[in-house]
Amino acid sequence: MTSGLIVGIIAALLVIIVVFRTVRIVPQAHAANVERLGRYLRTLEAGLNFVIPFIDRVRPLIDLREQVVSFPPQPVITEDNLVVHIDTVQYFQVTDPRAAQYEIADYIQAIEQLTVTTLRNVIGSLDLEATLTSREEISTQLRAVLDEASTKWGVRVNRVEIKAIDPPPSIQEAMEKQMRAERDKRAAILNAEGARQSAILTAEGDKQSAILRAEGSKAAAVLEAEGQAEAIGRVFGAIHRHDADPKLLAYQYLQMLPELAKGQGNTFFVIPSEVTSALQAVSKAFGGSIDEATKVPAGPEPETSAEREGPRELSAPAAGPTIYQPEAEKAPSKS
Numbered sequence: 001m002t003s004g005l006i007v008g009i010i011a012a013l014l015v016i017i018v019v020f021r022t023v024r025i026v027p028q029a030h031a032a033n034v035e036r037l038g039r040y041l042r043t044l045e046a047g048l049n050f051v052i053p054f055i056d057r058v059r060p061l062i063d064l065r066e067q068v069v070s071f072p073p074q075p076v077i078t079e080d081n082l083v084v085h086i087d088t089v090q091y092f093q094v095t096d097p098r099a100a101q102y103e104i105a106d107y108i109q110a111i112e113q114l115t116v117t118t119l120r121n122v123i124g125s126l127d128l129e130a131t132l133t134s135r136e137e138i139s140t141q142l143r144a145v146l147d148e149a150s151t152k153w154g155v156r157v158n159r160v161e162i163k164a165i166d167p168p169p170s171i172q173e174a175m176e177k178q179m180r181a182e183r184d185k186r187a188a189i190l191n192a193e194g195a196r197q198s199a200i201l202t203a204e205g206d207k208q209s210a211i212l213r214a215e216g217s218k219a220a221a222v223l224e225a226e227g228q229a230e231a232i233g234r235v236f237g238a239i240h241r242h243d244a245d246p247k248l249l250a251y252q253y254l255q256m257l258p259e260l261a262k263g264q265g266n267t268f269f270v271i272p273s274e275v276t277s278a279l280q281a282v283s284k285a286f287g288g289s290i291d292e293a294t295k296v297p298a299g300p301e302p303e304t305s306a307e308r309e310g311p312r313e314l315s316a317p318a319a320g321p322t323i324y325q326p327e328a329e330k331a332p333s334k335s
Contacts, residue, residue: 017053018053021054022050022051022052023050024044024048024049024050025047025049026045026061027061029063029065030046030061030064031043031045031061031064031097032044032049032058032059032061032062033058033062033097033098033102034051034056034058034059035056035059036057037055038057044058059101062097062101064093064097065093066158067091067092067093067094068089068091069111070087070088070089071087071116072087073085073086073087073164073166074087074116074120076120076124077120077123077124078123078124078127078128078131079125079127080128082128082167083168084123084128084167084168085164085165086119086164087163087164088160088161088163089161089163090115090146090159091157091158091159091160091161092150092157092158093158095156096154097154098154099152100153100154103152103153104153107150107153107154110150110153111155114145114146114150115146115160118142118146119138119142122138122141122142123138128171132165132167135162135165138162139159139160139162142160143157143159146160
């Protein structure tokens with residue numbers, strides 16, 4: 001009984017081991033190569049798979065997802081003999097698990113070494129300025145070379161990106177000085193352009209303001225002239241409608257003469273012919289002459305030094321402004 005139990009336990013263990021070695025589950029996005037008696041047999045896909053225990057050997061799983069590998073910065077010499085350090089990142093994916101495992105011992109190390117070699121060849125044909133400004137071109141050349149070489153390894157290089165290009169410290173300092181100079185230059189240009197635009201706008205504003213002031217003055221002058229013309233027309237019309245007495249007009253003119261004589265430059269007056277006729281009638285009415293009627297009192301003369309010292313001799317007052325009347329309309333002198 002005891003021996004039968006032991007045999008049963010051993011048989012159960014053997015069955016468990018056989019089942020465990022026969023059934024293989026491969027995760028998603030992975031693959032596994034199967035060797036039978038040391039030779040490649042097939043590739044297990046994702047899911048449930050069965051193999052012959054103790055005869056078939058399943059190799060480690062291979063990741064089929066896109067992988068990202070960043071290699072350390074590599075020193076590279078440019079065409080103008082400057083050493084720059086370039087940091088790259090590769091994006092690749094295993095497309096053939098069999099080739100990736102049997103065609104190359106370590107495809108990641110192989111991609112790294114191939115990247116370094118290709119990078120030196122590409123950068124060696126470019127100077128520093130072209131290297132700094134041609135990242136896209138360098139990435140394209142690297143990807144083309146790596147993809148062609150890695151195809152037989154069952155690996156596809158999807159992208160090659162350049163993370164950083166570090167020139168020597170002296171070159172970096174010179175580049176920083178150049179960048180500062182360029183920024184200062186652009187700032188000066190922008191300031192000058194701003195001042196220019198401000199001056200132009202200010203001048204344009206002054207011009208428009210002057211134009212508006214001139215137009216306003218013109219409009220005011222026109223309105224004032226039109227108002228004066230309308231007032232004169234109304235006065236003229238009222239005079240003709242009501243047949244105003246010329247004597248009254250002459251009297252009003254005489255009343256205005258003292259106001260006109262107040263100005264220092266008013267020394268000569270012209271009396272219209274109509275007013276002269278009216279003045280003749282007024283002078284006849286008061287028994288005087290036209291000269292007496294139109295005589296304007298003279299203004300006070302400035303005090304002289306002799307007058308300040310004391311009155312010596314009284315002199316006749318200076319004559320007032322000269323009044324001009326037309327020859328044809330002067331009053332006839334009495335004989």
